[in-house]
Amino acid sequence: MEIISDKPKCHCGIFGIFGTDDAAINTYYGLHALQHRGQEASGIVTRDYNENNKAKFNIYKGEGLVSEVFADSKVFKNVLVGSSAIGHNRYSTTGSSESLNNIQPFVVHYRMGNIAVAHNGNLTNAKQLREELVNEGAIFQTTSDTEVILHLIARSRLNDQIEQIKEALAKLEGAFSLTILTDNKLIAARDAFGFRPLSIGKVNGSFVVASETCAFDIIAAKFIREVEPGEIVVIDEDVKEVDQIKSIKLKDDTLHNQRHCIFEYIYFSRPDSFIFGHNVDKMRRRLGKILAKKYPVKDKDGQKVIVISVPDSSNTTALGYQAQLEKQGIISKLEIGLIRSHYIGRTFIQPGQEKRKIGVRIKFNIVKGVLEGRTIVIVDDSIVRGTTSKQLVNLIKEAKPKAIHVRISSAPIMHPCFYGMDFPSKDELIANQMNGDVKEIERYLGVDSLEYLTIDEMLEAISEANSSNFCTACFSGNYPTEVDASFKKEIYEL
Numbered sequence: 001m002e003i004i005s006d007k008p009k010c011h012c013g014i015f016g017i018f019g020t021d022d023a024a025i026n027t028y029y030g031l032h033a034l035q036h037r038g039q040e041a042s043g044i045v046t047r048d049y050n051e052n053n054k055a056k057f058n059i060y061k062g063e064g065l066v067s068e069v070f071a072d073s074k075v076f077k078n079v080l081v082g083s084s085a086i087g088h089n090r091y092s093t094t095g096s097s098e099s100l101n102n103i104q105p106f107v108v109h110y111r112m113g114n115i116a117v118a119h120n121g122n123l124t125n126a127k128q129l130r131e132e133l134v135n136e137g138a139i140f141q142t143t144s145d146t147e148v149i150l151h152l153i154a155r156s157r158l159n160d161q162i163e164q165i166k167e168a169l170a171k172l173e174g175a176f177s178l179t180i181l182t183d184n185k186l187i188a189a190r191d192a193f194g195f196r197p198l199s200i201g202k203v204n205g206s207f208v209v210a211s212e213t214c215a216f217d218i219i220a221a222k223f224i225r226e227v228e229p230g231e232i233v234v235i236d237e238d239v240k241e242v243d244q245i246k247s248i249k250l251k252d253d254t255l256h257n258q259r260h261c262i263f264e265y266i267y268f269s270r271p272d273s274f275i276f277g278h279n280v281d282k283m284r285r286r287l288g289k290i291l292a293k294k295y296p297v298k299d300k301d302g303q304k305v306i307v308i309s310v311p312d313s314s315n316t317t318a319l320g321y322q323a324q325l326e327k328q329g330i331i332s333k334l335e336i337g338l339i340r341s342h343y344i345g346r347t348f349i350q351p352g353q354e355k356r357k358i359g360v361r362i363k364f365n366i367v368k369g370v371l372e373g374r375t376i377v378i379v380d381d382s383i384v385r386g387t388t389s390k391q392l393v394n395l396i397k398e399a400k401p402k403a404i405h406v407r408i409s410s411a412p413i414m415h416p417c418f419y420g421m422d423f424p425s426k427d428e429l430i431a432n433q434m435n436g437d438v439k440e441i442e443r444y445l446g447v448d449s450l451e452y453l454t455i456d457e458m459l460e461a462i463s464e465a466n467s468s469n470f471c472t473a474c475f476s477g478n479y480p481t482e483v484d485a486s487f488k489k490e491i492y493e494l
């Protein structure tokens with residue numbers, strides 16, 4: 001038995017909408033489109049009014065996929081009433097994956113009213129902030145780093161809520177894209193490095209905010225712009241037009257380089273999204289093209305090379321790879337050589353290695369006819385532990401291909417991510433185990449050749465998006481912020 005999913009687990013997906021009758025339903029659809037950003041749990045908070053016309057927040061959350069958590073449509077009529085909402089899809093990054101309390105959005109009531117927050121990213125100074133708050137008497141309800149944000153806001157001595165939020169966010173380090181709902185505002189904010197994406201859209205006169213633009217498409221919202229790194233945007237009832245959106249700088253002196261997560265282009269974001277100023281599809285194809293330019297594969301007898309992806313995540317990269325092979329005069333064909341089952345169910349995609357132990361066969365099967373006797377190129381986006389890759393190779397070998405070559409559209413992952421991507425521990429990363437020796441990984445996988453893009457080649461592929469604005473720390477070990485190397489995912493476990 002092996003691990004079914006050997007990909008980095010991300011982050012979370014966040015969504016927010018202000019001023020519409022169908023706030024919760026729109027949020028449901030938005031979260032649905034963002035399901036790839038977190039499959040462990042989901043939650044929606046709406047802002048409604050009570051009989052005295054006072055703002056009241058409603059919340060519904062649970063474990064599982066969006067469609068499972070909100071399976072009962074009565075929830076939208078009876079619970080999630082209100083004209084504004086925020087929502088969150090979760091894959092645990094900090095905080096125990098087991099705790100229901102850790103499912104976002106988090107809601108509290110404090111002296112300025114209700115406030116709810118949904119967070120994508122990881123705070124690198126959460127441990128220190130949490131210790132300070134606990135020493136001052138704060139009582140935490142969750143083990144998540146996100147709760148720190150609410151405590152900092154609630155403890156502010158300032159009297160303007162936006163100033164309180166600004167003051168709190170200025171104390172955070174690391175990665176955060178946030179949606180915040182108050183009694184009368186929807187607020188979105190992004191850390192100054194812009195690690196995680198966050199965009200603003202508009203539908204039927206209402207403003208929406210989402211991690212990725214694919215969440216706008218599903219509700220026919222129009223993309224307006226991205227929330228800038230280091231920007232807080234405020235949407236309230238007075239905001240009717242785009243230029244009325246209030247924009248505040250997080251800190252007055254945050255003019256440093258941006259550091260978008262390159263993994264969003266490599267693997268994580270959906271190819272139909274527009275993030276960091278570019279279409280993901282285009283960037284992913286470019287990664288495939290550069291991979292083919294640098295590491296082409298030829299059949300030793302001059303026959304057609306069969307290029308296959310590991311569905312679904314490397315489909316677009318494989319398209320780019322094969323198109324470039326053709327351009328270089330190498331006869332090739334993109335084939336569907338692996339069939340992926342989409343109906344495994346959530347039991348097998350929960351975090352925690354033990355729970356994910358399952359043969360790769362439940363997820364993939366081979367199409368023998370297209371692989372047999374052929375030179376195969378498997379294009380994939382990353383290798384994390386290597387266990388699934390090895391199993392896939394073994395599966396493909398059953399079709400008796402002539403040769404198997406593996407091409408990876410990222411550099412070897414050598415270091416952990418502190419900004420919201422959940423890799424296993426450093427010791428479990430195969431590239432780290434083998435000291436970055438690609439030949440040794442090639443031997444471990446048992447393939448005819450294995451090539452990764454180098455960091456420079458990855459950056460070359462995304463040069464249109466200004467490669468100097470990207471984080472590559474999990475490949476290079478050069479972290480853009482100070483990090484605590486002892487940081488562990490469940491550091492706050494009580």
Ligand code: SF4
Nearest residue numbers: 261417421471473474
């Ligand atoms: S360390 Fe890697 S996964 Fe994490 S933000 Fe940087 S590039 Fe992305």
